[in-house]
Amino acid sequence: MSGSSTPPRGSYLIRGGAVISVDPEIGNLPQGDVLVKDGVIVDVGSDIQANDAEVVDASGMIVMPGLIETHHHMWSSLGRNFVAQDHEYFPAKWATSAHYEPEDFYRSVLLGLVDAANAGITTMHNWSHNTRTPEHADAELRAHRDGLIRARYSYGHRDLLPEDEALDFTDIDRVANEWFHTDSELAKVVHLGVNLRGPDLGDSDVFYREAEEARARKLPVSVHTMQGAETKVSARELEEKGLLGPDFLICHFLAATEEDRQAMVRTGTPLSFSVHSELRLGDAGDPRAALLKMVAAGVTVSLSIDATSLAPVNLFEAMHIAWNMGIPWQGTDTESFDRLNFADAIRFATINGAQALGLGDVTGSLTPGKRADLILIRKHDLNVAPVGDLESTVVRSVTPANVDTVLSDGRIIKRKGELVAFDVERIVREAEASAAAVLDRAGARVG
Numbered sequence: 001m002s003g004s005s006t007p008p009r010g011s012y013l014i015r016g017g018a019v020i021s022v023d024p025e026i027g028n029l030p031q032g033d034v035l036v037k038d039g040v041i042v043d044v045g046s047d048i049q050a051n052d053a054e055v056v057d058a059s060g061m062i063v064m065p066g067l068i069e070t071h072h073h074m075w076s077s078l079g080r081n082f083v084a085q086d087h088e089y090f091p092a093k094w095a096t097s098a099h100y101e102p103e104d105f106y107r108s109v110l111l112g113l114v115d116a117a118n119a120g121i122t123t124m125h126n127w128s129h130n131t132r133t134p135e136h137a138d139a140e141l142r143a144h145r146d147g148l149i150r151a152r153y154s155y156g157h158r159d160l161l162p163e164d165e166a167l168d169f170t171d172i173d174r175v176a177n178e179w180f181h182t183d184s185e186l187a188k189v190v191h192l193g194v195n196l197r198g199p200d201l202g203d204s205d206v207f208y209r210e211a212e213e214a215r216a217r218k219l220p221v222s223v224h225t226m227q228g229a230e231t232k233v234s235a236r237e238l239e240e241k242g243l244l245g246p247d248f249l250i251c252h253f254l255a256a257t258e259e260d261r262q263a264m265v266r267t268g269t270p271l272s273f274s275v276h277s278e279l280r281l282g283d284a285g286d287p288r289a290a291l292l293k294m295v296a297a298g299v300t301v302s303l304s305i306d307a308t309s310l311a312p313v314n315l316f317e318a319m320h321i322a323w324n325m326g327i328p329w330q331g332t333d334t335e336s337f338d339r340l341n342f343a344d345a346i347r348f349a350t351i352n353g354a355q356a357l358g359l360g361d362v363t364g365s366l367t368p369g370k371r372a373d374l375i376l377i378r379k380h381d382l383n384v385a386p387v388g389d390l391e392s393t394v395v396r397s398v399t400p401a402n403v404d405t406v407l408s409d410g411r412i413i414k415r416k417g418e419l420v421a422f423d424v425e426r427i428v429r430e431a432e433a434s435a436a437a438v439l440d441r442a443g444a445r446v447g
Contacts, residue, residue, distance in 0.1 A: 006148065007421050009039040009372075009410035013050045017058030017376060020390055022065050022350045022365040028390055034063055036372040039410030044366050060380050061404060062390060064346075065365050066122025066373040067315040068353025071222070071251045071272040071304030074126045075105050075140065077112035078435045080308035089281070089309050097130050097159035099441035102139040104434040109140045111431040113147030114422050115313045119400035122373035122408045123150040125249075125272075125304070125357055127195050127222060130159040134171045141179050144190045148421055149408045150373060152357050154222055156195040166206045167196065169213045176217070189409055191220075191358070198223035199232040211243055220247040220358055227252050227277070228284035235260035235269065244269040249356055251304065253294075254278060254285030261297035270300040270356035273348075275321040276311035277304075288325045292334045295326070295344065302353040319345040319395045342391035376405035378417075 014036065019029040026044050033048040034041060082092040100108070109126065116124050126144070131137050137155060144151055155175060157167050172194060180187045194214045199207050201224055214221050221243070225233040236259050238244050244267035251272040253260070264271070271294055278287035294301050303318045305311045311318070326340025354364025363373045377394070379387045381402045387393045406414035413421040 005421075007411045007413060010412070011037045011050070011053040012056050012407070012410075012412075013048060013053040014056045014058045014063055014374075014376070017061040017063035018379065018387070018390055019044065019366065020062060020064040020346065020394065021367070022346060023367045026366065032063075034366055034374065036374075036407065036410055039372050041366060041368050041370050041372050041374075043368055056376075056405065058376055060378065062377040062379055062387075062394065062398075063366070064375060064377070064394065065350045065363065066375050066406065066408065067120050067349045068123040068302070068357070068359075068364060069116065069121050069304055069315060070125045070249065070270075070302040070353050070356045071127050071274060071306060072112065072124055073129055073307045074109045074112040074124070075100065075128055075130050075136075076108065077115070077308050078104065078108040078431045079438065082435075082439070083309045089307060092309060093307075094160065096438050096442045098132070099438045100130070100132070100136070100434075101437075102133070102135040104438055105136045106139040106143045107427070107430045107434045109143035110147055111427055112308070112313065113143060113149055113151075114419065114424065114427055117147070117149050117406055117408065117413050117422075118403070118419055119313050119315065120375040120377070120403040120406060121149070121313070121315055122375070122406065123353065123357065123359065123363060125152045125154065125193075125222070127154050127156065127251075129156040129195055131156055131171075132158045134174065137171060137175055141175070141186065141190075145186050148411060148413055149189070150359070150363060150371075151190045152193045152220070153190055154193040154195040154220075157197060161197075163197075163201075164206060167194075167210050167213075169217070172217070172219075193220040193222060195222045198225060199234075200224060200226045204232070208241070211241075215243070220249070222249040222251065222272070224251050225253045225255070227254050227282040229255055230284075231255040233260075235263035239263040239267055246270065246355070247358055252278065252282075254282050254287060254290040256290065256294070258293070258297070261294060261299055265298045268300070270302060270352070272302050272304045272356060273322070274304045274306040274311065275318050275325065277306035279321075280310060288327070289329070289332065289334050291322065291325055292328060292337050292340070295340065296337045300352050300355050301348050302356040303348045314400055315349045316394070316398045316400065319349050322348060323395050342389070342395045345395045346391055372407050372410040374407050375403055378402050378404045
């Protein structure tokens with residue numbers, strides 16, 4: 001267990017904050033209120049009256065939707081510092097992936113979820129591409145039960161599964177029946193998906209068989225593409241086979257052509273863009289141009305961490321980097337594009353992320369009727385003040401250290417800068433013990 005009791009869903013009147021709603025009908029409010037009851041946003045506006053609600057003083061705060069992450073290999077969270085000079089992400093992963101026991105998975109995923117909550121992230125996509133046994137899957141789902149934030153759990157292959165060996169859906173069916181049945185408490189905040197290796201990362205015949213299995217179960221699918229100048233993934237071909245759509249999430253896709261992008265737009269297929277990873281691993285691609293072209297085409301772009309050995313659990317930094325990347329280059333085919341603005345970056349990390357995970361009607365904006373996933377950010381902290389434009393402040397100045405309060409599905413899990421729903425010392429201690437055990441089993445071949 002996480003070590004603390006689950007906080008209740010209360011009635012809260014969040015009073016007097018500067019509001020970034022990410023709802024075009026509400027807009028930004030220099031001073032406003034948000035009323036939350038039983039896990040639902042009831043009202044957003046000025047001078048809301050609710051005598052039966054606990055008042056949360058948001059003066060001196062920015063109130064906005066919780067951030068949404070769309071591609072994170074959470075099983076390796078505790079291995080964030082297994083990397084070393086000349087021994088980066090892939091060598092470190094390959095050397096250790098087989099040495100995680102189920103309890104290590106539990107501790108790693110819980111560490112990642114609590115780290116995310118602390119950083120103002122209220123929805124995560126756990127892209128589990130090292131699901132070694134049914135016990136490993138159960139361990140991850142126990143962590144989601146204790147982690148208290150919204151998520152997609154995408155069941156996937158084990159690391160280094162032979163390319164000609166298809167993913168076995170037998171255990172995915174078991175997980176669906178045992179963890180995501182109609183009366184499941186977990187299913188109220190976590191939903192099941194599947195991640196496939198994709199045409200790039202495996203035998204294409206195997207990929208299409210796996211995709212058919214996923215479609216037969218109506219499971220949302222996510223796939224990687226290579227981060228170089230070429231890719232075997234053709235969005236047009238996937239469209240012709242009836243695979244693309246709002247429930248088919250593509251990650252990276254630096255080598256996408258205009259034909260690919262238009263296929264994604266026609267079908268409503270979203271993109272998960274990992275700014276740190278694209279810059280570090282996109283050795284033959286052009287991440288800046290790729291991002292600009294996806295936005296210009298009208299693709300729904302969301303932001304992701306990828307892995308903690310590639311990026312911090314910090315979507316504020318991801319927004320900042322995306323904004324900095326979004327400059328058209330003179331003398332290139334991007335020079336006529338619009339620059340990315342602060343509102344673009346915020347949408348990437350909120351409503352676009354919700355839409356990418358099929359949760360656009362649930363979260364991603366402060367809209368009455370949606371679930372109460374929201375954060376309060378201190379405006380008067382040294383690195384934030386003085387505040388001028390609200391959106392500029394969030395994208396350029398805010399860090400996780402400025403997140404004062406976090407509500408996840410109407411539960412206060414962080415308040416006055418402290419995580420109140422988790423035994424943080426225990427979580428860190430157990431993650432450190434598991435990291436040492438994994439390295440020991442691996443023969444300490446990293447670091």
